[in-house]
Amino acid sequence: xxxxxxxxxxxxxxxxxxxxxxxxxxxxxxxxxxxxxxxxxxxxxxxxxxxxxxxxxxxxxxxxxxxxxxxxxxxxxxxxxxxxxxxxxxxxxxxxxxxxxxxxxxxxxxxxxxxxxxxxxxxxxxxxxxxxxxxxxxxxxxxxxxxxxxxxxxxxxxxxxxxxxxxxxxxxxxxxxxxxxxxxxxxxxxxxxxxxxxxxxxxxxxxxxxxxxxxxxxxxxxxxxxxxxxxxxxxxxxxxxxxxxxxxxxxxxxxxxxxxxxxxxxxxxxxxxxxxxxxxxxxxxxxxxxxxxxx
Numbered sequence: 001x002x003x004x005x006x007x008x009x010x011x012x013x014x015x016x017x018x019x020x021x022x023x024x025x026x027x028x029x030x031x032x033x034x035x036x037x038x039x040x041x042x043x044x045x046x047x048x049x050x051x052x053x054x055x056x057x058x059x060x061x062x063x064x065x066x067x068x069x070x071x072x073x074x075x076x077x078x079x080x081x082x083x084x085x086x087x088x089x090x091x092x093x094x095x096x097x098x099x100x101x102x103x104x105x106x107x108x109x110x111x112x113x114x115x116x117x118x119x120x121x122x123x124x125x126x127x128x129x130x131x132x133x134x135x136x137x138x139x140x141x142x143x144x145x146x147x148x149x150x151x152x153x154x155x156x157x158x159x160x161x162x163x164x165x166x167x168x169x170x171x172x173x174x175x176x177x178x179x180x181x182x183x184x185x186x187x188x189x190x191x192x193x194x195x196x197x198x199x200x201x202x203x204x205x206x207x208x209x210x211x212x213x214x215x216x217x218x219x220x221x222x223x224x225x226x227x228x229x230x231x232x233x234x235x236x237x238x239x240x241x242x243x244x245x246x247x248x249x250x251x252x253x254x255x256x257x258x259x260x261x262x263x264x265x266x267x268x269x270x271x272x273x274x275x276x277x278x279x280x281x282x283x284x285x286x287x288x289x290x291x292x293x294x295x
Contacts, residue, residue: 045160072230146244183219187212
């Protein structure tokens, strides 16, 4: 039973480092290769799942059910949680920024939108005259279209982490420990990026350790969605929304005092607390069932 896990880890981690290695030798996060390498890296967990499938030779229909490609036993529940993830993740991200502002961890600039302007102009584009309307419109687009635009790439991750790995770890270790382990593995897999300071540029290589903490807590919610429905699609929507909305919420800050990503927003310590409280409430009020072992 250890062979499939070894195959999955070797493919997901080995291929991610192989894909990102040119970036390391070409300027790091500023490399022009990032635009290609980072998306390709997101597909490596799915290659891990396909590798395990080749080893186990499980029939296709059975494999689809085991790894969450179906809508689960209760399709209405799955549909409801897809909608909840679609709207809930942006709400949680905005709440994290709001709480960060109340605690004095971020200075919002909702009058001039200076950080939003700076981000636009950094891309060589002229900022619109009405920045407030543009910022709100961008948040709306990220909320509505983000899960769709990111669907293919986040599926590349979710079929591996939540589709295959979560049921395997939960079935052998219990729900809480299994979710913690899977989140830690997910965070560690990001090391080719986070060791370069990705997501937490102020921390340098310490960003890798910090992001593991975030992934454990975010992975609790994504894993709960998977276990509650027997399907990966709510987690795919939540992950796609997360990638789309979080960077936009931080752009509401002040360019004169940019947000500290380690403290503010959903990926910062403020967000960690909100994720932990949300995850604890969901696991307590709506327990996730322990699945059968996945081959």
